[in-house]
Amino acid sequence: MTDVNLCYILLMFGRTIRLRGALTSALLLTALGLAAASKDKEPAPRFNATTTTGEKFTNDSIKGKVVLLEFWTTWCGYCADEADFVDKIGHDFAGKGLLLLAIDVGESKKTVKKYLEQHPRTCKIVYMEDTNLAAMYAATVYPIYVVIDRDGYIAGTQRGASGEEALKRLLARGGLEIPEDSDTE
DSSP: OOHHHHHHHHHHHHHHHHHHHHHHHHHHHHHHHHHHHHHSOEEOOOOEEEETTOOEEEHHHHTTSEEEEEEEOTTOHHHHHHHHHHHHHHHHTGGGTEEEEEEEOSOOHHHHHHHHHHSOOSSEEEEEEEESHHHHTTOOSSOEEEEEOTTSEEEEEEESOOOHHHHHHHHHHTTOOOOTTOSOO
């Protein structure tokens, strides 16, 4: 092997090692950045909401509570399937500081009222025209669950139905103490 060939091989070997090192470093820095970013919570957007019974809620009025926003529609089968346990969780953990607001998206008050006559809910219902929340959370698939922690930061979001246990885990991320073996108390 000539000296030129040996130099070329060593040069290429060194270049490969540097590229692998740079790639490894970049991946490591990205992973660290993602880990750091996941710890930084985003404040909940400024909102107002009025329930069907006239109760008014804003960012200031929910401080100190864990808030579960449920975005739903009357035509969503998954929303209907999950409504019973969502309402039960809202009721069972209200004493621990949980506030559940179920926001109907994109339907008239008349449609929602008629639906609720046939499928009553026990939680606080908000019509879309009585809040600015649906636009803020880009509610386009249903159900969508958003948890806001006691300090007013978004603790987690879940798009789509995932069942009761997944919802409890989401609420726990918001600081709600949920016993592991509980069947919603």
